[in-house]
Amino acid sequence: MTKTEATQQPKDAFSIFLDELRRNSLTVTILAIVTGLLAGGLIAAVTTEGVYAAFRVSFFGGLKAGLMVFWDTYRALFTGSVGVPADIFNALRSGDGAAINKAFTPFFESLLQATPYIFAGLAVALGFRVGLFNIGAEGQIFVGALGTVWVATSLKGLPTIIHVPLALLGGAITGGIWGMIPGWLKAKTGAHEVINTIMMNYIAFRLSEYLLNGILRDPHKSTPISAPIEKSAWLPRFFDDPNRFHAGFFIALLMAFLVYWLLFKTSWGFELRTVGLNPNAARYAGMNIVRSTVITMFLSGALAGMAGANEVLGVNHNLAVAFSSGYGFDSIALALLGNSHPLGVVLAALLFGFLRNGAIQMQLTAGIPIDIISVLQALILAFIAAPAIIRTMYHLKEPKVTEPTLVAAKPEGK
Amino acid sequence: MEPVLDLRGITKRFPGVLANDHISIDLMQGEIHALLGENGAGKTTLMNILYGLYKPDEGDIFVKGQKLTIDTPNDAIKAGVGMVHQHFMLIPVFTVTENIMLGDEYLKPGGFLDRKKAAARIREISQQYNLQVEPDAYVKDLPVGIQQRVEIIKLLFRNADILILDEPTAVLTPQEVDELFNIMKKLVEQGKSIILITHKLREVMEFADRTTVIRGGKVIGTAKQSETNQFELAAMMVGRQIELNIDKKTAETKDVVLDVKNLKVLDTHHQVAVANVSFEVRAGEVLGIAGVQGNGQTELVRALTGLTHPVEGKIHLLERDITHAPVKQITELGTAHIPEDRQKDGLVMTYSIEDNLILNTWYKAPFTRNVILQRKVILDNAQQLVSNFDIRTPSALTATSHLSGGNQQKVIVAREFSRPIKLLVASQPTRGLDVGSIEYIHRRIIEKRDDGCAVLLVSTELDEIMQLSDRVAVMYRGQILAIVDPKTTSREEIGLLMAGVVPEAH
Numbered sequence A: 001m002t003k004t005e006a007t008q009q010p011k012d013a014f015s016i017f018l019d020e021l022r023r024n025s026l027t028v029t030i031l032a033i034v035t036g037l038l039a040g041g042l043i044a045a046v047t048t049e050g051v052y053a054a055f056r057v058s059f060f061g062g063l064k065a066g067l068m069v070f071w072d073t074y075r076a077l078f079t080g081s082v083g084v085p086a087d088i089f090n091a092l093r094s095g096d097g098a099a100i101n102k103a104f105t106p107f108f109e110s111l112l113q114a115t116p117y118i119f120a121g122l123a124v125a126l127g128f129r130v131g132l133f134n135i136g137a138e139g140q141i142f143v144g145a146l147g148t149v150w151v152a153t154s155l156k157g158l159p160t161i162i163h164v165p166l167a168l169l170g171g172a173i174t175g176g177i178w179g180m181i182p183g184w185l186k187a188k189t190g191a192h193e194v195i196n197t198i199m200m201n202y203i204a205f206r207l208s209e210y211l212l213n214g215i216l217r218d219p220h221k222s223t224p225i226s227a228p229i230e231k232s233a234w235l236p237r238f239f240d241d242p243n244r245f246h247a248g249f250f251i252a253l254l255m256a257f258l259v260y261w262l263l264f265k266t267s268w269g270f271e272l273r274t275v276g277l278n279p280n281a282a283r284y285a286g287m288n289i290v291r292s293t294v295i296t297m298f299l300s301g302a303l304a305g306m307a308g309a310n311e312v313l314g315v316n317h318n319l320a321v322a323f324s325s326g327y328g329f330d331s332i333a334l335a336l337l338g339n340s341h342p343l344g345v346v347l348a349a350l351l352f353g354f355l356r357n358g359a360i361q362m363q364l365t366a367g368i369p370i371d372i373i374s375v376l377q378a379l380i381l382a383f384i385a386a387p388a389i390i391r392t393m394y395h396l397k398e399p400k401v402t403e404p405t406l407v408a409a410k411p412e413g414k
Numbered sequence B: 001m002e003p004v005l006d007l008r009g010i011t012k013r014f015p016g017v018l019a020n021d022h023i024s025i026d027l028m029q030g031e032i033h034a035l036l037g038e039n040g041a042g043k044t045t046l047m048n049i050l051y052g053l054y055k056p057d058e059g060d061i062f063v064k065g066q067k068l069t070i071d072t073p074n075d076a077i078k079a080g081v082g083m084v085h086q087h088f089m090l091i092p093v094f095t096v097t098e099n100i101m102l103g104d105e106y107l108k109p110g111g112f113l114d115r116k117k118a119a120a121r122i123r124e125i126s127q128q129y130n131l132q133v134e135p136d137a138y139v140k141d142l143p144v145g146i147q148q149r150v151e152i153i154k155l156l157f158r159n160a161d162i163l164i165l166d167e168p169t170a171v172l173t174p175q176e177v178d179e180l181f182n183i184m185k186k187l188v189e190q191g192k193s194i195i196l197i198t199h200k201l202r203e204v205m206e207f208a209d210r211t212t213v214i215r216g217g218k219v220i221g222t223a224k225q226s227e228t229n230q231f232e233l234a235a236m237m238v239g240r241q242i243e244l245n246i247d248k249k250t251a252e253t254k255d256v257v258l259d260v261k262n263l264k265v266l267d268t269h270h271q272v273a274v275a276n277v278s279f280e281v282r283a284g285e286v287l288g289i290a291g292v293q294g295n296g297q298t299e300l301v302r303a304l305t306g307l308t309h310p311v312e313g314k315i316h317l318l319e320r321d322i323t324h325a326p327v328k329q330i331t332e333l334g335t336a337h338i339p340e341d342r343q344k345d346g347l348v349m350t351y352s353i354e355d356n357l358i359l360n361t362w363y364k365a366p367f368t369r370n371v372i373l374q375r376k377v378i379l380d381n382a383q384q385l386v387s388n389f390d391i392r393t394p395s396a397l398t399a400t401s402h403l404s405g406g407n408q409q410k411v412i413v414a415r416e417f418s419r420p421i422k423l424l425v426a427s428q429p430t431r432g433l434d435v436g437s438i439e440y441i442h443r444r445i446i447e448k449r450d451d452g453c454a455v456l457l458v459s460t461e462l463d464e465i466m467q468l469s470d471r472v473a474v475m476y477r478g479q480i481l482a483i484v485d486p487k488t489t490s491r492e493e494i495g496l497l498m499a500g501v502v503p504e505a506h
């Protein structure tokens, strides 16, 4: 203790933010989600022209119109992401397989949407746990997809049981290498991974455009898109069309479990977490910070790469430019929401998956622009990231005063 | 006379711990009132309650005769109560003025910070109490002693007249301690009142007007300085007689364990911190390194333990060249290291005690088998050590950050002493510990020595060095000026060496 508290750990602003975030309780997270959802509805109401028209007629009419928009928004969000309760009920009663499948399709479609979020969220969360800020998940998704598409189109005549794992591995390894480069640069030169992962994103985008216009391009198509992948590399589906739910979801859950196991049950994870929490103590304890950094960035990149692989093998069955639509960036938010814990990530990914899928329906039936969901997600995050706002709004005390031990006294990860 | 501060029946419970049990204490104007008590007795908790960081479960606080509820530090400051924490709370990249203004900003019209006005006020306060603090300096460039004064000014700036100082001397050099006490005298002369927490009986006897002893969260008694003595206080504190001097057999030295030759080490600013240092430590002896803080001891220890590598010279451990060996290898060869800065290097504060107790053996059997952490073994190990080393905690699963400062230190000592070792490098091993724990740790160090372990003890406490060492090396400006026998050398001679004065005869 020869120095002041703040100089003790050479932490950058990100780490401090993460520490602060970790002090958030579950209550804060839940209240943030609820508040975000309510605010989203409010914004939907406020931005609907009809509501103003109704207000011009009468105050109560306006209020009613506003509430109607509110109601419609959430109903559409619910039916879009879970299903129409009446349909589900009738289908179950009729016992007709096709009808049941159709009624449950929105629900499974949400799980499908959540799958890449789980992979990418785990990627970012793993980095956070080791004190690394992998902002490059998006690029790693692209590169992973490239690796996967190559394996899935060029190898022919393999059985599914071999081709799918190989193709997934192709995505994991290429994504992993993409993540490892900034990790290695950080370990060797001290270059901050935030900068380098962002730079690697740009390289990845351009690289995928280049390859999709070149060797990976399907010559029969007019747009830059890869040839369809071999049927043997498709991730197995469980239901008939239009239900696209596939095995990727379970692979994602398996990965979440593996990440949890690695971090909290193994000696490797102990080393990684120590490096993340206090690099000085890690060095004192004889831990290898360079190795931890490089390995973590590889694993992180590999998980992101699997998100790309999942989309190619499970949903698109080919690879087009700009296919990811921001999973990698959302996953940063998602890892924060899930408190960088694999279970938290899975829950947050499900939330995002349901919101994203419901939003499409909301746009179709309630005419609410899909962008409301982006606003809503942003609001939830803002409330999480600024717990002071939430604490003040709901008069919560600083956690250190109300429950000094209960939260932190539990050993990590149990 | 009415007390300026009166705490009545303060009680505070943490899950599994009764930290304060109906504590009543008063403070007179112009008084220095010392709080004495074992590690974990509840001193810091009591002061945190007074400062509004914790809410008491029971009890009342009266300031100048008025009953107050203090919910936040702001309430405390309004009531004129200020606190300097055991661990400082300054922002290193801010200047002194900015740190002091933080939370109590002087504004110019238009909402801009009025640094000039604040700096002027700081100069004024600094002069009034002879604090010698430069308002424009950056906190990161200041020595610890001065940083502490910045904390004090922060309180005076907010017009506090009741000052709480929590173990202010633990991190200071002897000279800084003297200066601090001069400042404290000035403060009480000018009407301030001070609550002083310390573990050093000498300071209590010399500077306090009254002392209250707390044990296990209860007040054991309050004594006027004129009516008590060190031994009585020590006994009150731990509930038994304390042997302030430990007797030890003469050392039976054996083979050389650590051999250091012409070592040159640079500090983080690439300045020479250790210059041409050579010595050896043999099995079965304690070599003490005496010296005022900042004379190269930190860098020397870091080089010996592999945390930094020397630019010149050689280090041999058990005849193996470890000059450039990684930490892990040095640990595996049988080195234990009690680091100088426990929170920075020695512990992961958010980890449980259990996890901190395996911090440098985590990968080994029996704690890990086939890369799986053996939670049951780890917990058993922790429970054993918690009871062997008397770590005061509700459970081995408690987060280390919830332990009192002294008990955090015991976690490190327990970890380092619980595996077979050949060399012990102990840097300030008893910093922040109570007399009972110091006695205990001193005994364990001597035990290790008698078991044939080589001990390198680095301490700025001359008493500690004199008591434990078989030979004393005095470090000054990166060099070892002399290696002397503590039995034939007086404290004064060593004191002079520490100040860089080499006797003529040598």
Ligand SMILES: Nc1ncnc2c1ncn2[C@@H]1O[C@H](COP(=O)(O)OP(=O)(O)OP(=O)(O)O)[C@@H](O)[C@H]1O
Binding pocket: A404, A405, B014, B015, B017, B019, B037, B038, B039, B040, B041, B042, B043, B044, B045, B046, B392, B393, B394, B402, B403, B404, B405, B406, B407, B432
């Ligand atoms: N936030 C907390 N949560 C749970 N227990 C706590 C917390 N803070 C302190 N304690 C417990 O309360 C007791 C008193 O701690 P406190 O820090 O007041 O001791 P102290 O007298 O200042 O000791 P030291 O001399 O070692 O600094 C200890 O047993 C400690 O473990």
Ligand SMILES: [Mg+2]
Binding pocket: B043, B044, B045, B086, B166, B404, B405
């Ligand atoms: Mg304390």
